[in-house]
Every structure is written in structure tokens, then in C-alpha cells.
Amino acid sequence: MATKKMLKFIDRPQAQPTKRAVDERAEDFLEISRPYILAKAEEQAGRCSQCGVPFCQVHCPLQNNIPDWLKLTAEGRLEEAYELSASTSTMPEICGRICPQDRLCEGNCVIEKDFGAVTIGAVEKFITDTAWEQGWVKPIVPVADRSGQSVGIIGAGPAGLTAAELMRVKGYEVHVYDRHDRAGGLLTYGIPGFKLEKPVVMRRVQRLADAGVVFHQNFEVGRDASLAELRARHDAVLIATGVYKAREVDVQGADGPNVLPALDYLIASNRAGFGDAVPEAARFDAHGKHVVVIGGGDTAMDCVRTAVRQGALSVKCLYRRDRANMPGSAREVMNAEEEGVEFVWLAAPARIEGGAVVASRMRLGQAGPDGRRAPEAEPGADFSTPADMVIKALGFDAEDLPGAFGAPELSVTRWGTIRVDHKTMMTSLPGVFAVGDIVRGASLVVWAVRDGRDVVPAMHQWMRAQLATAKQEAA
Ligand code: FAD
Ligand code: SF4
Numbered sequence: 001m002a003t004k005k006m007l008k009f010i011d012r013p014q015a016q017p018t019k020r021a022v023d024e025r026a027e028d029f030l031e032i033s034r035p036y037i038l039a040k041a042e043e044q045a046g047r048c049s050q051c052g053v054p055f056c057q058v059h060c061p062l063q064n065n066i067p068d069w070l071k072l073t074a075e076g077r078l079e080e081a082y083e084l085s086a087s088t089s090t091m092p093e094i095c096g097r098i099c100p101q102d103r104l105c106e107g108n109c110v111i112e113k114d115f116g117a118v119t120i121g122a123v124e125k126f127i128t129d130t131a132w133e134q135g136w137v138k139p140i141v142p143v144a145d146r147s148g149q150s151v152g153i154i155g156a157g158p159a160g161l162t163a164a165e166l167m168r169v170k171g172y173e174v175h176v177y178d179r180h181d182r183a184g185g186l187l188t189y190g191i192p193g194f195k196l197e198k199p200v201v202m203r204r205v206q207r208l209a210d211a212g213v214v215f216h217q218n219f220e221v222g223r224d225a226s227l228a229e230l231r232a233r234h235d236a237v238l239i240a241t242g243v244y245k246a247r248e249v250d251v252q253g254a255d256g257p258n259v260l261p262a263l264d265y266l267i268a269s270n271r272a273g274f275g276d277a278v279p280e281a282a283r284f285d286a287h288g289k290h291v292v293v294i295g296g297g298d299t300a301m302d303c304v305r306t307a308v309r310q311g312a313l314s315v316k317c318l319y320r321r322d323r324a325n326m327p328g329s330a331r332e333v334m335n336a337e338e339e340g341v342e343f344v345w346l347a348a349p350a351r352i353e354g355g356a357v358v359a360s361r362m363r364l365g366q367a368g369p370d371g372r373r374a375p376e377a378e379p380g381a382d383f384s385t386p387a388d389m390v391i392k393a394l395g396f397d398a399e400d401l402p403g404a405f406g407a408p409e410l411s412v413t414r415w416g417t418i419r420v421d422h423k424t425m426m427t428s429l430p431g432v433f434a435v436g437d438i439v440r441g442a443s444l445v446v447w448a449v450r451d452g453r454d455v456v457p458a459m460h461q462w463m464r465a466q467l468a469t470a471k472q473e474a475a
């Protein structure tokens with residue numbers, strides 16, 4: 001039964017957290033939204049109509065128990081709301097910040113069309129941020145000692161960290177190997193601070209380290225150990241390496257010194273935010289430059305908004321389709337436009353030359369095999385735009401992992417992603433599992449968390465079977 005605190009969506013307008021003024025937020029890399037105060041979170045949670053079939057929950061990849069934690073929040077029972085939220089997610093405050101809610105939970109909220117969705121992401125963030133402040137986020141306590149069995153996890157992104165937490169809870173020794181110097185994967189070095197402040201990620205990592213998860217940073221599998229060596233070291237191995245082969249802009253001049261891969265640019269900016277010395281800092285700094293970003297996804301959005309904060313003279317985003325057909329989140333496009341980014345729709349680079357991008361005007365032709373109308377160049381409609389810095393942000397494919405890991409028997413799809421048994425998430429190699437972007441292709445943080453959560457029962461079962469076999473052999 002819904003309480004008197006709920007179903008207030010008719011009288012109470014939707015109120016997302018207020019955003020900081022554009023001038024102010026362009027000066028720093030802090031998150032752009034101000035946090036809710038308690039009364040606001042309670043008020044907004046109380047707009048939920050407590051649907052019998054909650055479509056918000058159905059469309060949340062984690063199937064978070066949204067109506068129940070909204071109700072607990074509206075009733076002022078925040079600690080219980082936190083417990084419930086944490087029971088399905090290892091990082092609710094992170095998903096609350098960076099999930100594209102307009103395509104997931106909020107986009108499917110039944111009151112969205114007529115009244116504006118319940119602000120699920122903002123309430124989710126509020127609940128767990130408050131839990132951290134109040135000390136409700138408790139240390140991880142492993143439930144049992146699993147007799148020294150250990151798991152090796154390759155990749156410290158959201159998929160690997162989630163599996164690390166849940167395997168540690170089960171009492172296994174957990175070792176996480178990552179080629180970066182800090183854990184977090186794209187949460188740390190891809191996504192900029194104005195979407196996700198870094199202390200929010202680091203406190204999650206620290207909680208795992210405090211629970212005995214061993215992090216091996218600057219450790220690249222394929223360079224510092226082969227997959228076979230890790231398999232010999234651990235009872236099971238999980239591959240959670242993400243996808244990092246950047247798609248290329250195939251035009252004349254795309255290999256010039258002022259043409260940067262998006263991730264190199266974002267890593268340099270994130271490193272500067274940590275206070276690290278950045279090699280070739282001037283090359284990666286947009287200050288005083290005309291910047292052109294090529295691409296229309298979330299990576300491109302992060303690049304244009306980073307360039308604004310670095311003090312670029314102008315920032316343009318060139319995308320070959322139109323606004324309605326761009327893959328990036330509509331919310332992020334709006335944020336970028338507010339911050340002064342100019343979107344040039346239906347435009348693709350033809351060549352990059354001495355301080356300019358020459359681009360072709362495009363139009364949308366027939367639908368291709370993927371159902372999307374293919375862009376084609378309009379003859380004789382090229383134009384030139386000044387560009388002291390060009391950033392290539394066309395997305396990512398999988399690297400050649402069987403080659404890099406020295407494991408040709410590791411089966412991959414024709415896209416290079418790892419082939420798994422979808423029930424067990426085991427790869428073609430016994431005891432080697434895989435999750436996250438390296439299985440799905442470039443995806444979302446919330447799906448990586450979901451995979452990291454889902455693989456744990458299968459790994460646990462595998463470990464138990466290994467132990468039983470070892471005992472039988474010893475008997
Ligand atoms: P990753 O986060 O990529 O982590 C993989 C880890 O494996 C990395 O730390 C890497 O160093 C390590 N690794 C790789 N190879 C090796 C090796 N050989 N040895 C050791 N370690 C290795 N998603 C959202 O939901 N919201 C967003 O706003 C959003 N913004 C994004 C912005 C950018 C710029 C990018 C690139 C992606 C964004 N995404 C966003 C997507 C999201 O970040 C990914 O889907 C998610 O991080 C995938 O998680 P993962 O754990 O599979 O891999
Ligand atoms: Fe919505 Fe993402 Fe939170 Fe699920 S995890 S409730 S999709 S913000």
C-alpha cells in the first residue's frame with residue numbers, strides 16, 4: 001500500500017537538481033549539478049506513483065528496487081533506502097550520476113509523458129552520498145574463508161571492481177591487475193570530473209583495498225604476465241579489460257600532430273585533475289585554441305565540454321548525421337550547448353590541413369542494414385572551419401586480446417569481443433570468465449556493473465567444483 005507520502009506527481013512539479021551557472025562551471029571540473037537537500041529528495045521521491053508493474057525497474061539494467069527505495073526516502077527512512085539500493089548495486093551513487101536515465105529508468109517512468117519522470121537518478125545519488133557522509137557504508141566483511149582459493153581479475157573498471165567486491169564478500173582472495181596506475185577504468189581516466197568527481201570513484205576503490213582486495217597497478221597482462229601465467233596463479237580468472245582500439249578518421253591529415261585521439265586527450269585532462277605531471281601538456285591543452293571534435297557519442301560530448309573548461313577559443317562538434325540520429329545522450333548535448341559548444345550536424349571531415357578541417361555537407365540517404373539512414377556527401381558543398389586542435393572521437397572496438405594475451409585459443413567474435421557462454425559467462429578457456437565492454441562492445445557503466453554482479457554465482461560454482469575435485473584427488 002502506498003503511503004500518504006507518495007503519489008504527489010500531480011501537485012508537485014518535477015525538479016531535477018539545479019545546475020551551476022554556465023560561467024561558473026566552465027571554470028572548473030567539478031560536477032555541474034548541486035546536490036539535493038534532504039527535503040528536496042524526500043519531496044521528489046514522493047512523486048512516485050508506486051506502480052504495480054514498475055517500468056522504471058524493468059528498464060534499469062540492475063533491476064534496482066526503485067519504487068521501494070523512493071518510498072523509504074519519502075518517508076525519511078534514508079538508511080533503509082540505502083541498504084535496499086546497495087543490495088542490487090555496487091555503486092549506486094556512480095550510476096545515479098552517469099547513467100543515461102533518459103534512456104533507462106526515467107525514460108520509462110509512467111508519469112514521464114504528462115508530468116515529467118520521477119528524478120530517480122538524482123535520488124539514487126542522494127541516498128548513497130548521504131550514506132557515505134553518515135557512515136552507513138560499512139566495510140566489506142567476507143562471509144567465509146574459502147581456504148585460500150583466489151581469483152585474478154584483469155581490469156579495474158566497473159565490471160572488474162564489482163566482481164572483485166562480490167567475490168571478496170564470498171571469502172575468496174581477490175587480485176585485480178590493471179595497466180593503469182589507478183583503478184577505476186573509464187570511471188577514473190575516461191569520464192571527466194564534471195560528470196563524476198574522482199573522489200567518488202576513489203572511495204569505492206579504497207573500500208575494496210581495505211577489505212583485502214589486492215590491486216596490482218601498472219600491470220599489463222600480455223606484457224607483465226601472460227594469461228596462462230595468471231591461470232596458473234589463480235583458481236579462476238576474469239577478463240574485464242574494456243574496449244580501447246579507437247576507430248580512425250580515415251582522411252588526409254588525420255595523422256597530423258594537432259590531431260588527438262579522444263581518450264589520450266581525456267586521460268591527459270583527468271591526470272591534470274589528479275595533479276599528475278602530464279607529458280606533452282601543451283599539446284593536450286585546448287587553451288586559446290579553436291577546437292573541432294569529430295563524432296557524436298558520449299566520448300565526443302566529454303571532449304567538447306573538457307575543451308570549454310580548458311579555455312578553448314571556440315569548440316565545434318562535427319557529426320555526420322543529424323541531432324535526432326546522434327548516439328550521445330540528449331541531456332549531454334543540452335549541457336554542451338549551454339556551455340557554448342557549436343554542433344555542426346550533417347558534416348563529416350574530408351581532410352585536415354594547416355589549421356583547418358575541411359568538411360563535407362552530408363544528407364541522410366537510404367536506411368542501411370542497421371536500420372539507420374546512411375549519411376552521404378552532398379557534392380560540391382564542402383566548407384572549412386578553423387581548427388588548431390582536432391579530436392577524433394568515433395568510438396572504440398576491442399583490441400586483439402588473444403594476440404596480446406598469448407592465448408590464441410581464446411575465442412572471440414568477428415568484432416574482436418570475447419565470446420562467452422551467456423549462462424556462465426565462461427570463455428572458451430575453462431575457468432576463464434569475461435564481462436563488461438570486452439564482451440558487449442562499448443556500452444554503459446551500469447551494464448558493466450550488472451555483468452560484474454551476474455558472473456559471481458558462476459565463478460563461485462566453478463571454484464566450489466575445483467575444490468571438490470582437489471579434495472577427491474587428495475583422498
Ligand atoms: P573499463 O572501464 O574500460 O575498464 C577496463 C580496465 O581494464 C581499464 O582500467 C584498463 O586499464 C584495464 N585493462 C585493459 N587491458 C588490460 C591489460 N591487458 N592488462 C591489464 N589491464 C588492462 N557510460 C555510462 O554509463 N555513462 C557515461 O556517462 C559514460 N561516459 C563515457 C565517457 C567516455 C569518454 C567513455 C570512453 C565511455 C563512457 N561510458 C559511459 C562507457 C563506460 O565507461 C564503459 O561502458 C564502462 O566503463 C565499461 O566498463 P568495463 O569495466 O568493462 O571496462
Ligand atoms: Fe536508473 Fe541507472 Fe540507477 Fe538503474 S542504475 S535506477 S538505470 S540511474
Ligand code: SF4
Nearest residue numbers: 048049051056109110
Ligand atoms: Fe514510480 Fe515512475 Fe517507477 Fe512508476 S515508473 S514506480 S511512477 S518511478
